Amino acid sequence: MTASKAHIVVIGAGVVGLQTAVTFLEHGHAVTVIAKHVPGDKSSEYTSPWAGAQWRTHSTAKDFELQKWDIASYERWFQTVEQEKKEPGQPTKSGVAKFHNVMYWAEEDEELANGPENLWYAPHMRSFEVIPRSSLPKGAVAGVKYDSISIDTTVYLHHLVDRITELKGRIVKAELPTAGGIAGALAAATRLLPVYSINTPISAFVNSSGILAKDLVPDPAVHPIRGQTVLVRGVATQLRAIIRGKGVTYVIPRAASNSTILGGTKQVGDWNQNPDDTTTKWILESCRDVAPELLNEKGEFDVLSVNVGFRPGRTGGPRLEVEEIQTEAGKFVVCHEYGHAGAGYQLSFGSAEKTLGLLTEHFQRHATRAKL
Ligand SMILES: Cc1cc2nc3c(=O)[nH]c(=O)nc-3n(C[C@H](O)[C@H](O)[C@H](O)COP(=O)(O)OP(=O)(O)OC[C@H]3O[C@@H](n4cnc5c(N)ncnc54)[C@H](O)[C@@H]3O)c2cc1C
CATH class of the missing domain: 3.30.9.10 (D-Amino Acid Oxidase, subunit A, domain 2)
Known part of the structure; x- marks a missing residue:
């Protein structure tokens, strides 16, 4: 990924993956989302539709980073309410209400x-x-x-999909295999995208697979x-x-x-x-x-x-971490972004910004190393 346009493939269309897709698109990158479940689907493997959802922090007095993410969403949602001049109890177009x-x-x-x-x-x-x-x-x-x-999850998730479409992102509904762990899933994604005529080389993956990260990574800390x-x-x-x-x-x-x-x-x-x-x-x-x-x-x-x-x-809290993964289709960079427990909505903006920052930093370091 360079400072110019990258192609990011996000695995997952819950609130975390969708917001991450929007954030990358808003920074001028190309994004494809691959997800087994998309807004409108109801499955116990897909958490986002079942959330309350509201802003009520789960961060402790010591979770300084998560506190910043909480406040980011609080401010963003209030901005939306204020921009649309909504009174208490009146929903915005995206389904949030004060x-x-x-x-x-x-x-x-x-x-x-x-x-x-x-x-x-x-x-x-x-x-x-x-x-x-x-x-x-x-x-x-x-x-x-x-x-x-408070957030009406159905309206909010569809609103994120609309925003992705508006910014020319793509959403492919497909399940990536878990049998070969994350390496197998990434290789399968490279074979899948050409089927949908998506041939732009992949710069990096983001793994926003929620509870299914337990099997996909696999990560035994997820519960x-x-x-x-x-x-x-x-x-x-x-x-x-x-x-x-x-x-x-x-x-x-x-x-x-x-x-x-x-x-x-x-x-x-x-x-x-x-x-x-x-x-x-x-x-x-x-x-x-x-x-x-x-x-x-x-x-x-x-x-x-x-x-x-x-x-x-997830024991230890959300995982946001860049890894280089060797697969049968080559080496890929993935930023893991899962394990947001009971706070995925309120952490979503901050988590997406952090993911963008981690990948940008990774590629900048890589480019500097290549020049040396
Ligand atoms: C009862 C309840 C109340 C809640 N209340 C709140 C609240 O008030 N405020 C708040 O902020 N949060 C709340 N939450 C938490 C919030 O719902 C979650 O943190 C959030 O939905 C997690 O989103 P996610 O995108 O990580 O996961 P998910 O929504 O589960 O999305 C995961 C995505 O990854 C895809 N995926 C996984 N594996 C694969 C694969 N192999 N191939 C392709 N796609 C794959 C899935 O299909 C899905 O699209 C609540 C949750 C519950 C259950």
């Missing part, structure tokens, strides 16, 4: 170690306020409020963090969350499709694709008092669907 977020903790945890007023993100949030102890509901030990963002949620009718008036150690009760309005996601579980290592009835009951019961405006005249939620998704967890 909502007030009210968050409580049911028990003391590490995040609260320095008090809610000193949460790392407090200075970055619009309208941030600590809820006084005297105003906390029964059972809460702390609470904060701030303006945040599922199962999330069961319930989609109900009506748009909640606020984002809300109660953090309770292992489980989180959360309410994420989907302004673009008259619905709200109620959640949910975080079950590390659990591959069960089927909704569990006891969990569904627990979610509905724990959200009754949290989103009473969504209850119908019988005092019940109108359930539209019960969903299960697998967050692409």
Whole structure:
């Protein structure tokens, strides 16, 4: 890859791969996305459609790099809302909407170690306020409020596809084999593209294969963090969350499709694709008092669907790393970009910029070495 136009092949059309494709295209590079699943598909192997999704950081006070990525998306989404002059609860063309977020903790945890007023993100949030102890509901030990963002995943993913098309990127729906690891997959990609009349030499690959990186790389550090949620009718008036150690009760309005996601579980290592009835009951019961405006005249939620998704967890956090891989079709450069766990949407802009930076740096170093 040179400073001029490169041809980047992105493996994966989840929020991470699609945003990465957009970022490279916006920097003037050519991009082809190869993906087994694309927006519109529903599969337990494809996480992005199942996300809540909202901006609520998962970065700790020590995750300095991830904090920057979180703030990048917060700012970008607010810019979009402001450019399109949207009021709270009104979705933009890309399916993001600003909502007030009210968050409580049911028990003391590490995040609260320095008090809610000193949460790392407090200075970055619009309208941030600590809820006084005297105003906390029964059972809460702390609470904060701030303006945040909810994302209608279907609208958002299709919007990224439209942006790729607009910038003349290509998307090829195909599965790359995993039996030969990443080397086998890259070689297969080189054979596949000419079939679609894509003959531009490949400058580099980006591996945004999400949970399937476990088999594709293969990377044993990748594991599922199962999330069961319930989609109900009506748009909640606020984002809300109660953090309770292992489980989180959360309410994420989907302004673009008259619905709200109620959640949910975080079950590390659990591959069960089927909704569990006891969990569904627990979610509905724990959200009754949290989103009473969504209850119908019988005092019940109108359930539209019960969903299960697998967050692409990774021991050690997301992997962003450049590797040179020898394959039967030659040597290729790949930047791995997977393992964003429960934060792929909010990390997507920063992750894509980092990937662009890593590949640019790699090729600059290479060019300098070649000149010596
Ligand atoms: C219940 C739930 C709630 C969530 N809430 C939030 C939230 O509020 N905010 C937030 O930021 N995040 C949230 N997340 C997390 C977020 O959904 C994920 O981090 C994100 O979707 C991961 O995106 P990805 O692109 O890495 O993976 P995926 O969306 O899984 O995409 C992977 C892509 O790689 C392709 N692929 C893999 N292997 C191959 C192969 N061999 N050949 C070809 N293609 C291949 C797949 O087909 C797919 O296109 C939530 C997740 C869940 C489950």
